[in-house]
Amino acid sequence: MKRSVIYTFLLSITLLGACNKQLEEYNPSGLTVDQVFSTPDGFETLVTAAYSYNRWWYGKEEGYSIAEMGTDLWTSGTGDKYSDLTQYLNLQASNSVMAGLWKQLYAAVNLCNLGIARVDKAGFTDNIRVTRDAELRFLRAFYYWHIVETWGGVHFTTQPTEGVVTTANRTPVDTFYAQIFRDLEVAVTNLPATTGDYGRVTKPAAQAFLARICLTRGLNQRAAVLADSVINNYSFALESNYARLWSMDNLQNKEVVWAVNYMKNLVFDDRTNATLYPTGHSRGAHNGHLMFGMKYDDLPGMQRDIANGRPFNRYMPTLFMLNLYNENADARYEGSFRQVWYCNNLKTAPDGMKLGDTAVFCSKKAVNGTGKKYRIYDRNASYAENEGGKDRTHYVSLKKFDDPTRLGKDEEQSARDAFIIRLAELYLIAAEAQFNLGNSAKAADYINVIRKRAAIPGHEAEMVVSASDITLDFILDERARELVGEQLRWFDLKRTGKLGERISAHNPDAAKYFQSYHTLRPIPQEQIDAVTNKTEFTQNPNYQ
Structure with missing residues (x-):
């Protein structure tokens, strides 16, 4: 869906993220919400903006940290910034990922609420009005699912926010899901079967x-x-x-x-969006290609290039994850992971190595490296005896999200x-x-x-x-083989009641710190601090 220019003031209408008593409103355009959203073109900017909040989660480090990490499949690489999410190491309300996504998810819900309340006055023909209403209801359900699964029974409303909000409610999980079902029923009934957009x-x-x-x-x-x-x-x-x-x-x-x-012309993606990403720390567009690769570019015979990517080495697969595959029969192992890096730098290559020769080999198995010119990081090098991470810089790497079409070796954005x-x-x-x-x-x-x-x-x-x-465990194993890295794993394990069990059995790094209360995440401290009804809106249990 191509992204048009979005009114800055429109995206600044947030829900609980705007609980600042010192907020000063400034609207240099002079336009009002009523004026903009009373025309079809104006209302379309709202719908476009409502979709755009998915970019805070999907293909972004923050979304990977919440939805893939802290499970049976992943542990920390050397570059991991959020070990409190990856390993539950002192996970508390101060976590910046929690704060950022809380604000944006509630801003998204509020925008959907606003659109649903005003779509009848947008001047649409009947068929477009019904479709846009259904899209907004789908998106509201989608964002509320992320909220309720992440934080549980927190703030809930279907009314758009007007002015500065300083209170919040605690609403049962069942109420969230009742609304999610109602919205999705409308969406299933009224959305078209296909779209040209x-x-x-x-x-x-x-x-x-x-x-x-x-x-x-x-x-x-x-x-x-x-x-x-x-x-x-x-x-x-x-x-x-x-x-x-x-x-x-x-x-x-x-x-x-x-x-x-995400668009091929990266200018139209979100790295420099002054409203959504004022600090630019999102790194813009899809950045999964940065997160899962090991650090190869300082090894003999190697230098950073476009094909092998820019390695942030945030996350390494658990040995359990790699061992789920029978790589001799299952093409998904080769289709998902990189084991070999080929020489692209003769200046640092060992004697006798040529361009294109194997320079680095990583393996989930123990490998005899005697007589090999290339570096080997095998099971014993990368993983400890208890299968926790050992060498967190060199390991078999997920390559699903690699982008060899990037224009430069240091480019952080991908149009994927x-x-x-x-x-x-x-x-x-x-x-x-x-x-x-x-x-x-x-x-x-x-x-x-x-x-x-x-x-x-x-x-x-x-x-x-x-x-x-x-068995249920086999189904979860199959979901891992098929969907690894696709921002579903934490939800899968929570849904099946297997989060703690699978971490304990298969992720010794996280098992040291995981507690049963981690099936809910901490409400951001700045949200707790901002509300005035602190006795009613309290932190999730056991977080500080």
Whole structure:
């Protein structure tokens, strides 16, 4: 969805993030909300702005830190900035990621509330009015899901904020979900089946997200029906080659149900947006390519280049994550991870090494490096005996989000789209729902569709599973193999009640600090400080 110029004052209408008694309002344009939103063109800026808040989460370090880290799949790399999220090491209300996302999610909800309240006065034709209302209701449900799952029963309203707000309410989780269901019912009913404006939500996207919500709330039969509808009733299809999903020339592919689209002209992305990103610390556009790569560019035979990326080495995979794959049969291992770095710098290369030769090899296995010219970082080098991180600078690296089309080796922004929902997840939702309903054979059928796509030619039989293989842990393992890095894992483990169990079993770094209360995150301290009804709006338990 192409982003038009957004009125600065419009985006500055925040909810709880504006609980500052010293706030001074200034509107240099002289325009009022009533004037702008009473015309179709003006109202479209509101809808565009409502979508834009997804950029705070999807494809951004902050969203990865909350949704992927602190699970069974990831531990800290040397460059990790938020070990309190990655390892639960003294996670408290002062965490800056919590503060930033709290503000933006509530700003997004408030903007949706404002639009829903005013869409009837925007001058739209009936069909466009109904569609825009449905989009805003979908987005409100989507943002509230992030809020309620992250923080629990916190502030809730469906009314737009007027003026400065200094109080907040504590609303039960069930109330949040009741509204999420109401909004998604409208979205499913009124959204079009397709769109010519890539990035807008559609009826199948609403059905897919509603299926995810039904699974979260234990409505398994309905989750299965909705997932089947998306699988069978539209033109989506699994890419035949898993690795092709991540190619920069194939981003708008037939498997994507909904995505946040970033633009090839980086000027129109969000690094320098004075309202959304006044400090520029978001690094703009999609920056997943920075987060998962190990530091290779100071090793013999290597220098930083575009193809291998700019390595922030924030996150390293747990050994458990890597060992989930049978790399001899499952193409998703090679399609997701980088193990080999090829010589691109003869000045520092060992004698006899040529350009293009292997310079660095990382492995999840113990490797005999005797007689090799290249550097080897194997299981014993990268991981401790208890499988925690050891060498947090050199390790097998996730490459899904690499962008070899960047114009320079130091470029922090990528025009890569961030996939929010793709068809493979619908098969996995259907499988989990069927398993919960006692239909393990049917669950296996859905999973086998995913595994068939993933099979290395000649190894198809090794990838087939049967009803007896299906357990909740197996489904979570399969979700990891398919969806690793796609900002779903923390929610998956929380939904299934497996967060603590899986961390304890598979992530020794986080297991040292994880407590049961970490299934909710701390409310930002600045929010606690800002409200005047402090006895009613209190911090989540056990946080300071």
